[in-house]
Amino acid sequence: MNENLINKRVPAPLLLDTAKALSNELRLRILEALSEKPMSVGELTKVLGVAQPTVSINVQMLEEVGLIDTAQKLGRGKICSRVCDTLILDLPVVPSESLKMKEIHMPVGMYTSFQVKSPCGLVNNEGIIGNVDDSSSFYMPERAEALLIWFSSDGYVEYSFPYAVSADQPIRELKVSAEICSEAFGFVEDWPSDITLSINGHELGTFTSPGDFGETKGRLTPVWWKGGTQYGLLTEWSIDEQASYLNGKPSTGVTISELGLHPEKPILVRFEVKPDAQHRGGLNLFGKHFGNIPQDIKLIFSK
CATH class of the missing domain: 2.60.120.260 (Galactose-binding domain-like)
Incomplete structure (x- = not known):
């Protein structure tokens, strides 16, 4: 894992979306599987024993909140990488526009x-x-x-x-x-x-x-x-x-x-x-x- 990306700060406006992304066992398993090395969607499918369309949908949800990064590679399809080991959460303050x-x-x-x-x-x-x-x-x-x-x-x-x-x-x-x-x-x-x-x-x-x-x-x-x-x-x-x-x-x-x-x-x-x-x-x-x-x-x- 890239040492420069160990910690990730989650601003208050993104708390709800990030929490939703983490509230699913399969998505947590995807993050766990990517802790060792980047993998293609096909490789994740084999490791997790889940259908590829299901893996793809959940990978997209994690990507949307910035917990993984993906890139297309010729011959391998979409390669997924975990971007951090630790999340730092910014809680909302009052008065706040953070959850709006x-x-x-x-x-x-x-x-x-x-x-x-x-x-x-x-x-x-x-x-x-x-x-x-x-x-x-x-x-x-x-x-x-x-x-x-x-x-x-x-x-x-x-x-x-x-x-x-x-x-x-x-x-x-x-x-x-x-x-x-x-x-x-x-x-x-x-x-x-x-x-x-x-x-x-x-x-x-x-x-x-x-x-x-x-x-x-x-x-x-x-x-x-x-x-x-x-x-x-x-x-x-x-x-x-x-x-x-x-x-x-x-x-x-x-x-x-x-x-x-x-x-x-x-x-x-x-x-x-x-x-x-x-x-x-x-x-x-x-x-x-x-x-x-x-x-x-x-x-x-x-x-």
């Missing part, structure tokens, strides 16, 4: 609706998913493992997030962040694209990406990915009771009360380059193991 936040991390390939045109594609750790520049590849089940998705010109991808907080308190603020950039053939550093984010059909603002970045290798981009897009820019949209914001600056007058949020309905988050945009320069959307930022699409609730 919730984060959901959505893999870039888990969209529920899309409209794209060629050139387009998806890539996982083993290479292109389906066929490059074939929009029908966006229907393939392997899309769930995508590290990067892209489309040119105009189009969109839309994600269905759960209403992930208790229904007895209203949501005061939502934040959506993702690593994104334009999409050109190969890459073109000066290639603007107007990328609009909407929630439940309401536009929160349009970010103009200055280009499709490929001159410098992305810090997380796999070594086998030669040429082409390398990284994007972390971009955040937010909405509260007063207005909507793009990277912290006011963008539209849409307020959170206009979104029609309901505990029994999904929250629809759409990344779109509109057909009438001034710069129809496509979109690259990066997962946590590609580009420069180690995160998937993130939705943060504040109550």
Whole structure:
């Protein structure tokens, strides 16, 4: 185990999620099995005597709260590593906002609706998913493992997030962040694209990406990915009771009360380059193991 990762501090906003992750015997057994060395999901399946889909689901839960780290390895699949031996818990204080936040991390390939045109594609750790520049590849089940998705010109991808907080308190603020950039053939550093984010059909603002970045290798981009897009820019949209914001600056007058949020309905988050945009320069959307930022699409609730 990496000596630099022996201790891990759990901030108060993550206490409930971490406690839920630790309240299951199988997940504790996974952590125990990983105490000696990293293992693939297949190896964990053999050691624990549990079906692989069950192991995969529980590995994902541990990964979401930062108790294990995973990385795709050619020929071995997903490799899981335990990141700490000891947890240090920050208990909430009064007055406190500590238990009033919730984060959901959505893999870039888990969209529920899309409209794209060629050139387009998806890539996982083993290479292109389906066929490059074939929009029908966006229907393939392997899309769930995508590290990067892209489309040119105009189009969109839309994600269905759960209403992930208790229904007895209203949501005061939502934040959506993702690593994104334009999409050109190969890459073109000066290639603007107007990328609009909407929630439940309401536009929160349009970010103009200055280009499709490929001159410098992305810090997380796999070594086998030669040429082409390398990284994007972390971009955040937010909405509260007063207005909507793009990277912290006011963008539209849409307020959170206009979104029609309901505990029994999904929250629809759409990344779109509109057909009438001034710069129809496509979109690259990066997962946590590609580009420069180690995160998937993130939705943060504040109550």
